[in-house]
Each structure stands twice: as structure tokens, then as C-alpha cells.
Amino acid sequence: MIPRVKICCISSIEEARIAIEAGASAIGLVGQMPSGPGVISDELIFQIAKTVPPPIGTFLLTSETSVKEIIKHHQRTLTNTIQLVDALTTGTYSELQNALPGIKLVQVIHVLDERSVDEAIEISEHVHAILLDSGNPNLQVKELGGTGRIHNWKLSRKIRDSISIPVFLAGGLKAENIRQALEEVQPFGIDLCSGVRTNGKLDRGKLDRFMLEVLK
Numbered sequence: 001m002i003p004r005v006k007i008c009c010i011s012s013i014e015e016a017r018i019a020i021e022a023g024a025s026a027i028g029l030v031g032q033m034p035s036g037p038g039v040i041s042d043e044l045i046f047q048i049a050k051t052v053p054p055p056i057g058t059f060l061l062t063s064e065t066s067v068k069e070i071i072k073h074h075q076r077t078l079t080n081t082i083q084l085v086d087a088l089t090t091g092t093y094s095e096l097q098n099a100l101p102g103i104k105l106v107q108v109i110h111v112l113d114e115r116s117v118d119e120a121i122e123i124s125e126h127v128h129a130i131l132l133d134s135g136n137p138n139l140q141v142k143e144l145g146g147t148g149r150i151h152n153w154k155l156s157r158k159i160r161d162s163i164s165i166p167v168f169l170a171g172g173l174k175a176e177n178i179r180q181a182l183e184e185v186q187p188f189g190i191d192l193c194s195g196v197r198t199n200g201k202l203d204r205g206k207l208d209r210f211m212l213e214v215l216k
């Protein structure tokens with residue numbers, strides 16, 4: 001099965017168009033974060049998302065951790081998917097789903113150690129997909145994505161084999177390592193930002209090379 005490709009850190013309507021033309025199944029639109037690249041305004045997220053044709057996924061990356069604030073964030077952007085980059089602290093996934101019927105929920109698990117496996121298994125009962133990334137929410141300034149680092153793919157594979165919902169793999173992926181990542185983890189989808197950028201801008205040449213490796 002050819003994995004779905006999500007291109008994250010999309011910063012303009014033009015970048016969204018380039019990603020989709022290259023074969024992306026989804027784009028990531030980054031809301032306010034404590035650290036990391038790609039942050040754009042909620043107004044721009046809304047403007048980009050409304051230009052994207054179905055069935056392309058438009059993922060709002062939100063660092064909000066309360067259901068109430070996540071709902072408000074989504075209402076400002078109107079994407080078809082919410083990517084929660086941090087753990088819920090107030091409210092439940094059920095409350096979020098009931099408030100936003102039809103909106104897909106993707107929970108990011110930052111793969112640090114064996115506890116990440118247990119966390120993924122538990123949360124997989126309540127969301128539509130899990131995205132495995134290389135941040136560290138335990139730092140004083142939280143890393144919630146966009147690190148460009150690879151994590152332990154053996155743990156990612158363990159998670160993928162332990163849950164029944166789709167798994168996206170993120171973290172340091174690029175044309176040079178994507179075949180190995182796909183073979184080791186066998187994810188449903190892959191997600192990348194820096195691996196297809198030059199000086200922060202989406203690079204069509206890097207993107208095309210990456211997609212060629214994915215399609216091999």
C-alpha cells in the first residue's frame with residue numbers, strides 16, 4: 001500500500017497548491033506553538049483551508065490542551081481535521097467529537113520511550129489516527145513538533161502493530177531515509193516539514209524527489 005503523504009508547515013495558498021499537485025493527501029497548518037517552525041495566523045489557516053479541494057485533509061495543528069479552547073481554535077479555522085500536538089488536560093475526546101461532528105481527530109504521540117507505546121494504545125480508542133513525532137513536551141519550553149529529528153522507529157513499529165487505527169510517522173523524514181522508514185515502521189501515512197524545504201520555503205525539487213522515493 002502506498003502511504004498517504006502529509007506536507008506540514010504550509011504557509012500560503014501557493015504552498016498548499018504545490019503540495020497537492022505533487023501528490024500530498026493532506027496538508028498541515030500550524031497554529032500558535034511554544035516552539036518550532038511554520039506558525040501562521042488563524043486567519044491565514046482559514047484562508048488556505050477553504051481553497052483546498054476535497055478529499056485532501058486540512059490539518060489544524062493546535063497546542064491548546066482544553067476541549068473548550070480546541071473548539072474555539074477550530075471555529076476560527078474550519079479545517080476538516082484537528083491535530084492535537086499536546087495531551088488533553090481539560091475535557092474528553094468524546095466531548096470534542098460531540099461538539100465537532102464530522103471533524104477528524106489526530107493525536108500526536110511524541111515517541112520518547114516505552115511509555116509512549118502505552119500512551120498510544122490508550123488514546124487510540126478515542127481518536128481517528130495517531131501521529132508519531134519526535135518532540136518532547138516535558139521540556140521547559142515544550143517541543144511539540146517540527147524538530148527535524150528522527151526518533152526510535154522500533155518503538156513506532158511497536159505502536160503501529162499494537163493499535164487498529166491509522167498511524168502517521170513524522171520526525172526527520174526526507175528523500176534519503178524515507179524508504180528505510182517505510183520498511184521499518186510500515187505506517188499508514190507519513191508527515192514532513194523541513195525535509196522538503198530550503199530556507200524555510202517549500203522546495204518543489206525536494207518534494208518531487210521525496211515523492212519518487214515514496215512511490216518506489
